Amino acid sequence: MKQLLLLLAFATTVGLSAQSSVPDNWWELDRDENSYPGVSAERAETYLSGKQAETVVVAVIDSGVDIEHEDLKDIIWTNPGEIPGNGIDDDNNGYVDDIHGWNFIGGADGRNVNYENLEIVRLYNKLDAKYNNRNRDGLNKKEKAEYDRYQEYKSTIEKKQEELGPTAMQYEMIKTAIDGALEQMGKEPADVTAEDIAELESEDQTIAIVKQVVANATAGGTTFAELYEQLEGAQEYFDSQLKYNYNPEFDAREIVGDDPTNLKQRNYGNNDVEGPDAAHGTHVSGIIAGVHGNDIGVNGVGGTYVRIMSVRTVPNGDERDKDVANAIRYAVDNGAKVINMSFGKGASPYKDAVDDAMKYAQKHDVLLVHAAGNDGKLLTLENNYPNDTYQGKRRTGKTWIEVGAASSSYDDNLAAPFSNYNKKYVDVFAPGAQIYSTIPDDQYAKFDGTSMAAPMVAGIAALLRSYFPDLKAKQVKEIIEQSAVPVDLEVVKPGTDGEKVKFGELSATGGLANAFTAVKLAEQTKGKNRKLRDDRDPSLRLY
Structure with a gap:
């Protein structure tokens, strides 16, 4: 009888989401040209057609990436210093056969962590x-x-x-x-x-x-x-x-074989950059760099010159600070110019180690893009990690962007109901609801989350660093923020039952990240580190 009551309760409350009539690629589109508040990636690509560009490596610190996916295999980063499969650390970076990245949650025997404690x-x-x-x-x-x-x-x-x-x-x-x-x-x-x-x-x-x-x-x-x-x-x-x-008796770390409290350990893990559950990281990678012009899948925001480096760090559970710090350092040392971090947790016992890695990235001119989280709450420095503020200090990272999630509805539902927000600590919003992208085994799916919004911004950053290679990471951050399209709407405040707030109160910029306006502003900037003038080109004012 109890089982039947449980089933009946489920039957009367089941609210599994219906498929939206919104086009799969709405997030690539432009509100002026297509009516959807996407990142104007198609418009930016058309504008940049024929212009010179350089290859840019984007590190995806995530659950793993299906590097053989039909819409990703041609844009996967390959380590030029390694000879595949010879069991030798040819480039002497401390990681053997790290051909396409590294896996910090794997064991030397080839096993991999899938589930983890919080x-x-x-x-x-x-x-x-x-x-x-x-x-x-x-x-x-x-x-x-x-x-x-x-x-x-x-x-x-x-x-x-x-x-x-x-x-x-x-x-x-x-x-x-x-x-x-x-x-x-x-x-x-x-x-x-x-x-x-x-x-x-x-x-x-x-x-x-x-x-x-x-x-x-x-x-x-x-x-x-x-x-x-x-x-x-x-x-x-x-x-x-x-x-x-939530099981204190479960210990996944024996698979890795390291001491998770020894923050000086760097050379552990294996070279399996996909792992047992790469859906999340593969989805993120498609948003950034899905191959253009192949008539399948998606066209990544970052354009045709992006290469994805997979740094497997995030299990089904909470990532460890040690792994995050080492993943950032690995990405920096191996040439990444942008790092996407679509993960987060509620506590950070070794935040100093992550802070040091952030400083290392900033010193080496690398931009860090981080998802704000999906709790529908006010983001603070105590409830979401990692963040851009150094432990015990007021100083913040200068090459860090925090991203909230927007929906496809340019009305009072524009702010995704799950997105975290903060006028001070969230920098910009980007599409993050019903995002169609790549998942393992040549498949595609729609995911929701600030995890999907962050790679939109990482893609814009890659586009800028590709076509305007003289720009520094700090300048790229400023251009993305200053070119964010302002939104003059009252929206339902995330996490509330209909409470209204100005969209501009949810983030520091009060706007939506946009590839086209960012490209236009980058042209105006011409490599100079300066603030945007009030008499800027009217074409930047899209909507």
């Missing part, structure tokens, strides 16, 4: 080793503060486990029920329609609820195959959160 669990485990079976009495002031954090972490983890259990069970049961229906019909999900499900005859009450679930979802335009895929993804997500992300 940072709160790692912090809990560290304190648990010290305070398990102890009480607060007799502790000094510093220890009491640690003990209180330990109890707070413990309470949060236990509460989350209690919440996740029923949810994971719910998704598992509904998928099991649908699998049973598929077995009864003898069909694969791609061959099933909503009508097929509606016509099922069975005295099993779960089949009746399956019918209701499918009817609810497909009424909005979702196909059965899409519904099934979303259910699989949801089941895996909640199951992995329970088994791995």
